[in-house]
Amino acid sequence: xxRFYNTVDLDKVDFDTFRRIYHKIDRCPNxxxxxxxxxxxxxxxxxxxxxIKCDLCRFVFDDAKRYAIDLGRxxxxxxx
Numbered sequence: 001x002x003r004f005y006n007t008v009d010l011d012k013v014d015f016d017t018f019r020r021i022y023h024k025i026d027r028c029p030n031x032x033x034x035x036x037x038x039x040x041x042x043x044x045x046x047x048x049x050x051x052i053k054c055d056l057c058r059f060v061f062d063d064a065k066r067y068a069i070d071l072g073r074x075x076x077x078x079x080x
Contacts, residue, residue, distance in 0.1 A: 001051065003032055003049040004054070006047075006048050006058060006079060007046065007047050007079045008046040008057055008061050009066045010043045010044045010046065010063070011040075012043055018037075022035060024061075025048065030050045030052050032049040033049060036048065
């Protein structure tokens with residue numbers, strides 16, 4: 001089975017918002033092996049693998065500036 005690496009950068013969100021987003025992504029049927037999260041200076045990072053190539057979680061929840069920058073990068077430099 002193929003796995004697709006994804007990250008979501010949640011800047012300037014409180015813990016309740018983080019938990020709500022975490023649980024929404026955690027219910028996705030394409031999520032593999034759950035979510036990993038890390039606190040950052042600005043908020044939180046979510047790290048996960050999906051069964052399909054999909055940017056929906058990033059498009060909906062990720063920091064808009066970071067997502068836009070990633071779209072202009074080479075594939076190997078995205079999602080870091």
